[in-house]
Amino acid sequence: MTPLLLTDIERAVRRSWSADTSPPTLRSRWSPDNPARGQCGVTAMVLNDLLGGELIRGEVQVDGRFRDYHWWNRIGQGVELDLTREQFRPEEIVTGGTVIPRPPVAEWRRLRAEYELLRSRVLEELYRRQPERISLLARSARCT
Numbered sequence: 583m584t585p586l587l588l589t590d591i592e593r594a595v596r597r598s599w600s601a602d603t604s605p606p607t608l609r610s611r612w613s614p615d616n617p618a619r620g621q622c623g624v625t626a627m628v629l630n631d632l633l634g635g636e637l638i639r640g641e642v643q644v645d646g647r648f649r650d651y652h653w654w655n656r657i658g659q660g661v662e663l664d665l666t667r668e669q670f671r672p673e674e675i676v677t678g679g680t681v682i683p684r685p686p687v688a689e690w691r692r693l694r695a696e697y698e699l700l701r702s703r704v705l706e707e708l709y710r711r712q713p714e715r716i717s718l719l720a721r722s723a724r725c726t
Contacts, residue, residue, distance in 0.1 A: 598703035618669035
């Protein structure tokens with residue numbers, strides 16, 4: 583069996599982003615020129631499904647004022663993985679980084695549909711490359 587590499591997962595995630603996987607309030611501003619824009623929360627959750635680890639949340643600030651939250655992952659040995667960091671303009675500064683416990687998907691009030699869509703696209707993309715490996719991964723991926 584061919585090992586699944588982090589680069590395979592990253593490629594699948596990046597190919598799966600679109601306006602409909604970003605928050606409804608940001609869809610009109612989503613662009614293929616900045617495909618990571620608005621994808622951080624759902625991407626962090628999908629990566630958490632696939633890789634485990636912790637969810638990290640920081641604040642996005644402009645001129646020292648809170649604008650939004652930014653999400654990323656911490657996996658084994660404290661390695662931080664952020665596939666959406668490039669979405670920010672130079673004046674948007676991400677500060678802090680707090681571990682946030684993951685609630686069960688059934689309790690989500692926001693972005694559940696977007697998460698489920700991104701997750702299914704990522705698994706489909708990975709399955710095309712390694713069907714035997716992904717069948718096992720899809721069954722074991724944490725989706726609670």
